Amino acid sequence: MKKVQFTETVLRDANQSLMATRLPYSDYAGILSEMDKAGYYSVECWGGATFDSCLRYLGEDPWERLRNIRKNMPNTRLQMLLRGQNLLGYKHYHDDVVEKFVELSIKNGIDIIRIFDALNDFRNIKTALEATKKYATPKTIASGCISYTQSPVHTVDKYVEMCKELKSMGFETICLKDMAGTMSPYEAEHLIKGIKDAIGDMPIILHTHCTTGMAYMTVTKAIESGVDVIDTATSCFSNGTSQPATETLFYALGQYGIETGLNEDVINKVNDYFKPIKQKYVDSGLLNPKSMATDSQALVYKVPGGMLSNMIANLKDMNAMDKFEAALAEIPSVRKDLGYPPLVTPLSQMVGNQAVVNVLMGERYKQISNEVKNYFKGEYGISPAPVDAALEAKILGEGGKPVDCRIEDAKRTGKEFEDAKAALGDLARCEEDLMSYICFPQQAEAFLKERKAKEENMATYTIEEA
Numbered sequence: 194m195k196k197v198q199f200t201e202t203v204l205r206d207a208n209q210s211l212m213a214t215r216l217p218y219s220d221y222a223g224i225l226s227e228m229d230k231a232g233y234y235s236v237e238c239w240g241g242a243t244f245d246s247c248l249r250y251l252g253e254d255p256w257e258r259l260r261n262i263r264k265n266m267p268n269t270r271l272q273m274l275l276r277g278q279n280l281l282g283y284k285h286y287h288d289d290v291v292e293k294f295v296e297l298s299i300k301n302g303i304d305i306i307r308i309f310d311a312l313n314d315f316r317n318i319k320t321a322l323e324a325t326k327k328y329a330t331p332k333t334i335a336s337g338c339i340s341y342t343q344s345p346v347h348t349v350d351k352y353v354e355m356c357k358e359l360k361s362m363g364f365e366t367i368c369l370k371d372m373a374g375t376m377s378p379y380e381a382e383h384l385i386k387g388i389k390d391a392i393g394d395m396p397i398i399l400h401t402h403c404t405t406g407m408a409y410m411t412v413t414k415a416i417e418s419g420v421d422v423i424d425t426a427t428s429c430f431s432n433g434t435s436q437p438a439t440e441t442l443f444y445a446l447g448q449y450g451i452e453t454g455l456n457e458d459v460i461n462k463v464n465d466y467f468k469p470i471k472q473k474y475v476d477s478g479l480l481n482p483k484s485m486a487t488d489s490q491a492l493v494y495k496v497p498g499g500m501l502s503n504m505i506a507n508l509k510d511m512n513a514m515d516k517f518e519a520a521l522a523e524i525p526s527v528r529k530d531l532g533y534p535p536l537v538t539p540l541s542q543m544v545g546n547q548a549v550v551n552v553l554m555g556e557r558y559k560q561i562s563n564e565v566k567n568y569f570k571g572e573y574g575i576s577p578a579p580v581d582a583a584l585e586a587k588i589l590g591e592g593g594k595p596v597d598c599r600i601e602d603a604k605r606t607g608k609e610f611e612d613a614k615a616a617l618g619d620l621a622r623c624e625e626d627l628m629s630y631i632c633f634p635q636q637a638e639a640f641l642k643e644r645k646a647k648e649e650n651m652a653t654y655t656i657e658e659a
């Protein structure tokens with residue numbers, strides 16, 4: 194019987210996409226032991242923006258959150274999203290930091306590490322992969338992830354080549370990550386068939402978003418074409434900018450006799466549990482109903498929804514909404530000049546801002562942002578296609594070549610741990626505290642100070658009581 198498994202995203206991507214990752218652990222602690230019986234392929238629960246949000250907004254230790262989830266879900270594979278050499282942010286870390294982060298993630302309970310790079314420059318995911326292999330338990334899975342985008346150079350053949358490369362690097366599964374929700378059913382069909390023909394024995398996972406309204410069709414075509422795992426969210430946290438609904442796809446696939454391994458009662462209970470939680474955040478305004486609607490703009494304008502709203506906000510700020518059409522038309526040209534990078538953070542903002550500047554100045558590249566300059570210098574990795582030669586010469590000087598940020602020996606180890614120890618003193622009690630500080634210094638320091646203050650108050654209180 195044909196089998197398709199589900200990854201439940203309510204704790205991470207649905208939470209991140211619909212409500213800026215503000216779900217505190219306490220909101221869902223009560224359903225974890227039930228979720229553990231659902232029969233998911235995995236539960237995505239950590240990484241992405243969860244770590245930052247824990248420290249910055251929720252006063253939670255992200256590592257403690259992970260350990261608590263692990264304790265309450267002993268039987269389910271726990272999954273995280275990792276941005277390769279950038280870990281959970283946008284800067285390149287030294288290899289020793291990346292290795293330690295992976296080691297601690299596995300030690301605190303992660304089973305599946307889904308590793309990607311915004312540019313699909315796989316040199317940027319190599320260290321994280323090697324660390325995953327080094328610290329693997331029998332349950333650990335290293336999943337290689339491709340940032341999906343459309344451009345004249347992003348052909349099925351190109352994606353097949355990427356998959357072959359991920360396989361030869363040693364990844365055990367491959368995920369296609371369609372963050373903008375612009376993969377059409379047609380594209381999914383050709384892509385999955387092409388990949389399956391080339392590397393048939395390796396599980397393929399599809400991660401998409403409902404943003405443009407295509408996800409259910411796309412997922413259905415992907416399943417027909419042989420995809421092994423799909424990412425879905427419990428239905429009250431599904432749709433809009435989130436994933437398609439778990440229960441709905443479970444029902445639809447059941448009629449085809451496709452085995453999902455899911456327990457219907459349990460997945461319904463999970464949804465019932467989250468309904469009042471969702472309502473609480475709709476009422477408080479944290480969950481904007483707009484994010485749950487379908488927005489087909491991305492299909493019309495060929496840029497992701499978030500990038501478009503960012504651009505409109507910039508133009509409004511500068512009182513230049515009359516330049517909207519011109520800026521929109523400039524985006525494909527800037528993207529071509531940059532060698533067709535996938536339009537994900539931070540590249541989507543870089544391309545969008547440069548397009549706006551080009552139009553406002555009335556001359557292309559009269560002003561070039563530092564981010565774009567750094568991109569040409571090679572700091573983000575290799576572009577999918579060659580960059581524009583004239584623009585490269587303008588930025589790097591005649592004959593200038595981008596540096597390879599990965600071959601400098603100095604990049605392999607740094608003094609982040611010493612610096613963190615020096616900065617935190619007795620605020621840090623374990624390697625996890627140091628790692629939080631290395632990733633998000635201000636937020637981690639504020640959190641650790643607060644933790645100490647709370648404990649001191651508690652101690653005084655206990656003594657008085659005694």
Ligand code: CO
Nearest residue numbers: 206372400402
């Ligand atoms: Co996503």
